[in-house]
Amino acid sequence: MLNDLRRVDKDVYEAVLKEVRREQIDIELIASENYVSMAVLDAQGTVMTNKYAEGYPGRRYYGGCKHVDVVETLAIDRAKELFGAEHANVQPHSGSQANMAAYFALLKPGDRILGMALDQGGHLSHGHPKNFSSKVFDIVRYGVNKETERIDVDEVGAIARKTRPNLIVVGASSYPRAIDFEPFAQIAKDVGAYLMADIAHIAGPVVAGLHPNPVPHCDVVTTTTHKTLRGPRSGIILCKEEHAKKVNSSVFPGIQGGPLMHVIAGKAVAFKEALAPGFKRYQEQILANACALAEELTAQGFRLVTGGTDNHLIVADVRPHKVNGIQATRILERIGITVNNNQIPFDPLPPTKSSGIRMGTAAMTTRGMTEPEMKQLGHIIASAMVHSDDSVRLRLLREETLDLADRFPVYPGILRRLYEQERSAYA
Secondary structure: OOHHHHHHOHHHHHHHHHHHHHHHHOEEOOOOOOOOOHHHHHHHOOHHHHOOOOEEOOEEOOOOOHHHHHHHHHHHHHHHHHHOOOEEEOOOOOHHHHHHHHHHHHOOOOOEEEEEOHHHOOOHHHOOOOOHHHHHOEEEEEOOOOOOOOOOHHHHHHHHHHHOOOEEEEEOOOOOOOOOHHHHHHHHHHHOOEEEEEOOOOHHHHHOOOOOOOOOOOOEEEEEOOHHHOOOOOEEEEEOHHHHHHHHHHHHHHHOOOOOHHHHHHHHHHHHHHHOOHHHHHHHHHHHHHHHHHHHHHHOOOEEHHHOOOOOEEEEEOHHHOOOHHHHHHHHHHOOEEOEEEOOOOOOOOOOOOOEEEEEOHHHHHOOOOHHHHHHHHHHHHHHHHOOOOHHHHHHHHHHHHHHHHHOOOOOOHHHHHHHHHHHHOO
8 A cells, every 4th residue: 555655755655654643543523524435545546537527427628538427427416316406516626616616607796695704603715805705796794693603594684685695605614503494595585696505514414314405495505525424525516407507617617627537536436425324324423422522511611602513513612711712722632632723603812813612523423433432522622621731631631532542443454554564665
């Protein structure tokens, strides 16, 4: 494994080796991350990366596409089946590019978008001032209720009626509650706007039937294919057939050239895995683990945004432990737990510090952890906050996370094989 890489570029090989080791020995609680299967890794490492394939299956601008056409068609058909969509475009390189293509398919520059504010739970591409979305389109924003920290659909409706947007975006990057898409569809209908859902974080529960599906209610739906969907890092667009031609043209030639066929191969494999019966059980365990972790964090003195979670996401206010978000992130990194600092609604601190951290349970569920391990992690996280200045205690906590990580390998046997190869190279 990786023999040619080791021979040609030892610097890159060693960095890869260290990343394999880091992923094994650390506890991954970043909500945007997951571990793909060996089959997905295999697909992404194939000769599909060599093929230039501008256009779409059966309508390419390059010859020699008969085999990559098979792969892309499989990915399209499987995506449509997973979500119950009329049309799917599997070429976007990322979630943000999927959003960009969706905007350009439905709107003209200067048109108005109503999206969720970043500091309230939205995403950069939903209209942050420094993002392309805000530079190209006229952005108005909705947020959450200050008391409940939940989306107030009546307030969204009032903002929509006042501002008359051309497009409403529903979806979030750090919102831990379920979203009902049907009322948003009614609002969009009332004001004559398109409705787009960004389900990058909740795609897994959606296809498992554990979260409302936006596809029947929206003109366009975008998602990443990693996170809870457990595929390669990339994006897709789902839409009604009436928008298919505009969406396809917006992706290519609108914002992209040739698709990444090796990544599309990885998507096809991941979609097949998501269609298997075991995927629903996996999603059920993700949600059960999130509830268990949320309960333990609450018991340990954290204040959770919205008071809990309905999905894989937890946003915790760390101020009760007298630290800010970036400090909490660095403390946890010292004991081998990775999270990201995150603003909470109406945060008094700037994004560079923030008052919260965001956690997710998809990755560690992939590794096989269940509720008891989540309870243990909640206790470890709280202990690290309380004893952040005690190097001895932090070392003991690191030993505890190492023991946990060792019990739940990411890719069983892969480290052993890599180290055996490394030893043989110097034998």
